[in-house]
Amino acid sequence: MRLFSVTLAILLLGIGNALFCPSLLAGNLHFSIGSAEITPKVDSTQAVWMAGYYPGRAATSVHDPLFARGMLLSDGNTKIAIVSLDLIGWSYPSTLNIRERLPEIDFVVICSTHNHEGPDTIGIWGESFIKRGVDEKYNAHVERTVVRLIKSLNQSQQPVSVEFAKIDRPDLVQDSRQPIVIDPTIRALRFRSQIDGTTLGLLVQGTTHPESLGDSNTAITADFPCYTQKRLQQRFHCPTVYVSGAIGGLMAPPEVGIVDHNGSPVRLTTFAYAEAYGNAVADSVAQALQSGQSMELTPFRIYRKEVAIPIDNPLYRLARSLNVIRRISYEWTGQPESWGQPVTRDFRPERAAAVTEVSLLQLGDLTVLGIPGELYPELVTGQIPSPAAENVDYPDAPQEPHIDQLLGDAPYLMLGLANDEIGYILPKRQWDREPPYAYGRGAPQYGEINSCSYEVGPIIMNAFSELRQRAESPAGEP
Template sequence: MRFFSVTLAILFLGIGNYWLCPALLAENLHFSIGSAEITPDVQAPQAVWMAGYYPGRAATSVHDPLFARGMLLSDGQTKIALVSLDLIGWSYPSTIAIREQLPEIDFVVICSTHNHEGPDTIGIWGESFIKRGVDEQYNQHVEKTIVHLVKRLDQSQQPVTVEFATIDRPDLVHDTRQPIVIDPTIRVLRFRSQMDGSTLGLLVQGTTHPESLGARNTAITADFPCYTQKRLKQHFDCPTVYVSGAIGGLMTPPAAGIVNDKGWPVRLTTFAYAEAYGNEVADAVAEALEKGQPVDLTPFRILRKEIAIPIDNPLYRLARSLNVIRRVSYEWTGQPESWGKRVTREFRPDRAAAITEVSLLQLGDVKLLGIPGELYPELVFGKIPNPADANVDFPEAPPEPHITRFIGDEPYLLLGLANDEIGYIIPKRQWDREAPYAFGRGAPQYGEINSCSHEVGPIIMDTFAELCQRAQSPTGEP
């Protein structure tokens, strides 16, 4: 009886009354967060070729450091690491190599913010179109840094509770491609200490390309997410892991309407703009968390599927033949679940395929969707023209299953460029490469030039639909 009475007293008195919140009873959820620098050496004899826009842009200085920012979650049975890089992208083969070095972690997710002001880690932004831009030693350094970061996080876990919040900020997103469709929703998870309720870390999913500095900048920078994370540090005195969401299409920061802390308008492609915009995103996160709701992130379920996607893009195929892109490919069989022989100099099929991964992490009440590229917002909300716009290439293509249809009202975050960068993921019905062009245009819109194939959208979304169906099954089977 004495033990029972003492237990009741602890439950009702608690520490700062935090035990009164049901979410705090999820004792099995443990969390850690941290970062490690991955800034390239721009003073080295070898040029650091900057990713994005066009080849031949060599870095001349460092404005702010680049980081790998990560968190580790454990439900007592399963460990999941999530790392976000201040880089243009990270390939699936490199993700696999990292996982192999972390056998103690059940699943590792490597995201990229898609920063256009960092080094080329893919290959297509070298000195010229026919020269590879990757410094292999740098990529190996990033790989080792991620492994060391995750191992360090595995040594510093503590029990936490979690809140989920969203806020719609359409004024912070600009769509440069018709039809105009955006995902305006910033989504965030807040991790609090079970001991004193302090905020230990944030996972923030943004809505736009980090490209506020533009193509003329030659200073290494993390772009606006650098300022977002600095501002959130001021708000909550904790680290942040920032990831990009459905940024395909092309979601960019708006050219007008952004002001600094003094209320003065700032011009796009300046560091003043990057800071002001990053602060706006951070302040939106802080506003969202004023109405954050407790969620339970346990238990964990990891659902993933390796799939093949055809590489029909002629520029990508040329880049591979020139050794600009170095990635193993296989014969495209017409089926994403299977692929043929490995492509070699002696075996060159008419259509080749790359292997990538789609993932779904069911963390208690919340889903994290691992998107291996840049998803068009149309595929989040199903806002695909019906009937199709005149002159598109595949007007009879059935609309892909979209995220809100198979997730419903469940809380979720989009992990853009998760574990791979396969380029734009475009609704097939909006594919428009052949004349005459939609919307009365005299030339194709930007997008298809950076997509592997018109088949990618259907393949990716069908796979997500399958994974969500498996998430509803007790065994995880279709």
């Protein structure tokens, strides 16, 4: 009888532990975070062509390492990996390569910070305009590194709670294209251990291009996100994954107003500026998290859509014909949902298209938008001129759905350059390539030169609208 009582007590204790242990609760959020270095080797044997600004900028040194920083989330049924690369961009075909090697992960998101001080991973910043700048072995190395990182994260999951926070810092964003529209909101997630409450990791969405070093720098660096993550590591004793948000339309760090730890102004295009600016972003995150709100991030629902976008940009078309950009393109049929046969030497349609992906992740109460390029803030806030500015090319173009309209007051994060880099995504009625030009200008503004087509904005935003409708439908089926 005594043996039975002891056995029963042990059994009941085990049941109690199963009921109250966070790791065993159904639908509980599990999390892991980590990083892996992806710094290219800079020596005299082979040039490392740096991305951004102009071709012919070869790296001469390494100031600080580049990383793939990632996290893995699980709701008990579905696993989602989010990885951010300290790179200019990452192509959709390469993302698909990584996904194929990770069948155990339900959805993989590969973002880029859009770092202008790392190696060319796209092709258009080589030795000259007609020479490809990608080191194929390096890109393959990044793919393998990301796969290994995610596999390691899959072995170290633990239960967490989450807090969401945001803060507006318009003083940290500068727009040099008219009309002046910014998204000033820095957004962040804080993951806490359900065992002891310690902070295990942060996900931070910033607001500007990582280009504080400028076009004369030839030292490999992760730019200001390096300092943002260092500062947050010191403050919270945990890793951070930093992603860019709506940085299209020339969102950049401001030329003035940034001061160092002594309160002295620092000059743009210096490492002192990158550090001061990165620290300012980190301090904003820390301030926001002081009033962070608890949030339920389960269950997961994944919505994605492949769409074709026409490649009308003459420079992109030339780059493809010269094999500077190596990416399969297809006949543009006029319909984003369907595309024609692949373009070959023998089949060259009048208009070609690239296939990309738009994604919407519904993580409990949080919506996470996967944007395959550099979204203009106008397509977040809806601040699109109405009526259109005089002399734009498509003044009567309908206004695209915008994010604040689609999501209302619901909390969200944007993952810019997610799974692809298709360039700028701007409202069609702001397209201005042909004279006469808007705002009394004698030349076009910068922006369209790095966009595939005037049709990209409507295609991408209509895709988001469709995904949002699917998420809100009674069935909510992915």
